[in-house]
Every structure is written in C-alpha cells, then in structure tokens.
Amino acid sequence: MGGMDQPALFDLDPDDAATPHTDAAVPDWSRRVGVFDLETTGIDVTGDRVVTAHVGVLDGTGAVVQAQDWLADPGVEIPDAAAAVHGVTTEYARAHGRPAADVVAEVTAALRALFEAGVPVVAYNAPYDFSLLAHECRRHGVAEIARPEPVIDPLVLDKALDRYRRGKRTLTAVAAHYAVALEDAHEAASDAVAAGRVALALAQRYATALPASAVELHTRQIGWARDQAESLTEYFVRIGRIDPADTLDGSWPIRART
Secondary structure, three states: OOOOOHHHHOOOOHHHHOOOOOOOOOOHHHHEEEEEEEEEOOOOOOOOOEEEEEEEEEEOOOOEEEEEEEEEEOOOOOOHHHHHHHOOOHHHHHHHOEEHHHHHHHHHHHHHHHHHOOOOEEOOOHHHHHHHHHHHHHHHOOOOOOOOOOEEOHHHHHHHHOOOOOOOOOHHHHHHHOOOOOOOOOOHHHHHHHHHHHHHHHHHHOHHHOOOOHHHHHHHHHHHHHHHHHHHHHHHHHOOOOOOOOOOOOOOOOOOOO
C-alpha cells in the first residue's frame, strides 16, 4: 500500500461522467461510481484515526477501473480489538505506514477529484467514513470536504427500498442478499468494492424507484437517513435501550454532532 500521483489517477472528465447510460433501464449514475472505505483504530469518529483507506472507480458492470490503497501510521496505538478486525497491528503500521497527514491529504484529494468530476462516491454507512475523515483533516491541518456530494450509501438505500426485510444490515449480510461477493470483509479495498457493487445491484433491482440523477438521489437519501434514524430512535426507546430524551443522529452523509 502507498501513495501515488492522485491528480493523474483520479483525473476524470466531468463531461464523460455526465454522459447518459447506454442502458435506459437503469439510472444514469450507475454507469460509473467511485468507492470509498476506511479501516480505523476504532468507532469514535471524533477521536479514532485512519489506518487503511481505499478510493476507486467502478464501471457500470462493477469492474474496477481505477484504484488506490493507503496504509497510514496513525500516530497512536492500534487497539488489539481493531487490529483483530482489519489485521493491521501498531507495529506493522509503524514499520510500513506512511505519515497520517500525508495519507489524509491524499485520500481527501482523491475524493475531491471524484466529486469535482461529478462521479458519485459510494460509501457504506457514509456518515462514519466521511465524519472520521473530516476530523482527521482538522487534526492534520488538511482542508476538509465540508459537503461531500453526490454520495451513495447502500445502507440507506437498502433500508429505504426493502424496509421490512428481516435480518442484519451489515455490509456482509447485505452483500450476500444481493449476491455480491465479499471475500475479505473489513479490508478497505474489499469493502469499498463490495459496497459499490451493492449500489449497482440496487440500481438494477430498483431502477424504477430511484432517480436517474446522482444529485437527486443524494437529496433523497438525506431524508431517508433522517427518517430511518427517527424510526430506530423510537424502537430503542420502546425496548429501553436509550432514554426517551435521547435521539440518534440522522445527519447524512456527515454527522452533525461532530
């Protein structure tokens, strides 16, 4: 893993990104999508750090056409529990990882290039990845992407389009439901690519229920995510998991309480 020339790798033509899909049965945005995933030191978006990252591009068939991976030395200890999930130990990151500030800057630049080209970026549970990256930008003095757009979040889409399906909504479970291979869960590239392919599968299955425009889809997800958080809040209050005065943050694609 390591950095490469980001402007060359993600130097995409905005006009090409806007060309209508040759298959009129699926939304235009599904002709090409960016993909993004982070593996980190923990689940606290305000305090935890990036360990590995992946940004790539898939074509309409789900094939990887561009990709970049990063391994960072986060500058802090990687807890054993986190290392057990993604496989990167403190010792390995210190020996092989690049400075966190460089990694954060390059990941942010790669995402910014995709957004500027009009390429929607798929991120599963987007508020986690984008919020944590924003905090890392502030920590290292990197100009953050204040309003990432357009973003596609297969978790939000799946909950909205198949609301009453029973079972877990983890990436592993949802990928299996849509017959998308995920051979190395919790590895940034594998998770990012699988999330992108789930988004494309959703575009195929629910083509008539989804807007053709990635910008319009982004706007709809803001409302869907808010509604999903309100529904989950009501459920958690009902079963006594949270206090009635508490609410879950439904802000999307970046958490408001950060």
